Amino acid sequence: MNIQSILFIFPEGNIANNPNMSSLIFSLCNIYKIYIIHGRKNQEFNCDKLHLCYIENLCDNECFINNKEYMENIFRRNKFSLIIGIDNGILFANFIANKNNTPLAFISYEIYISNSYDDLSDNKQIIACKNIAFAICQDDMRAHILSRENNIPIEKIFNIPVSEANTSSFKHSTYLHEKLNISLNKKIALYIGSIAKWTKSEELIDSTKLWPEEWVLVIHPRYGIDFNLSLLIEKIDKNPRVYLSLETKTYTYELEEIVCSADLGIVLYDFDFNTQYIGENLLYIGLSSGKFSIFMKYNIPIIVNNNTNIADIVYQYNLGYVIYNLEDIHLYLISNNIFHNNCRDFFIKYLDFNLYKNTLLSIIKNAIINNDIVEIININNNKIIIKNIYNIRIEIIYNRMMEALNNLKISNKNLNILYENSLLKNKIKKILKILHILYPINKLYKIIKLKLYK
8 A cells, every 4th residue: 555645845944843843744754654845954853754855045936946857856756645835835835736736735833924015916925825725823813814914714724833742741850950060959940942132032141130049041042052142152151140051952852851950931032013024923923932832841830021922821821920021030030939830731721732633634634635624624723712812912012113113214293293192192002903903013014104204
């Protein structure tokens, strides 16, 4: 009996380090042959039925033309049953699926907001998603935005948090204490993930100057010492309360002993609506945050800043503390009241990949044979719903928009109207509350800017 094959096109190529992607591949490898064309060098993944192919500049429009011979060879050797494009990989996946009359699906880890606020018809992802059998997103809010941006019927979007499968047992560890020579009487606040401006890394390091003596910060970067981290090395070396964990971990589940060494997790994001990559994609990061899910898995409460809707989730489900300024972290550390039992329960109820596995496999099986899968998706999505609170976000959106407009050469007269007229200010907030659900923030910003320039 021939084993069916599935092809993934994944330009970003972060397979093992993405808990959802790695769980998905491990599950599919038990049933199908899996091929992944990716754009990340030195990618490893331990699965006998998985075939990896690295193609440089996979995000470039000319990549398939430049690799035409390889693509023709791979299709001569294999007849794929399903092709799945991940993020911008949908552009190339659509090209291949059309050429070979193969069912097509889409996974969205990053939502790219169109720069145009008056016409979405030229969006290449919209065209590529036109004939997909199904899409995968992470939660209700992100699915709504993805549906709006890519013209995907909401009933075709299956929600799976970026998270891995449940671990039956684990225990607190002293791994980081021993590895980094940290005294056992010190408590550890752990930051894992990317080092960048949008993760407020430098501000976090600076905030430790106010921390109580018994607390230290351990930073475990996602990809070792990259360019962004190298800029902060000197600052880290001179700070006795900050430690750097550089041990390479291929898979997220290998982080267990590191995460279980921590008493507290730090989850920080900062959005910028002027860019399509860290605008609404971060503002509504929700259940697409891998660092959030891994802290929940090992019952580690978190401190999160009030700039994204993770703050809404943490507040609503009592998973830690929400801060307005990073300087306020020390107030919660001093209070010594950071231990919550809800994190593990939240993981088991909402995040565990096993909750979604069977439905996902059923969706893929039915997509391959062109069966209707809308009912399968609706049943699952109606079982697990996480509602996001909008009120907290509106104030932040309004203030951020006003800050940005203040930096532009707009007449002081027009800006003063916004600052001084409280009725107008409240009216704008009410409009934002309604419109930001329908339109991307960067589009609203452009509309307001045009009005103020008049």
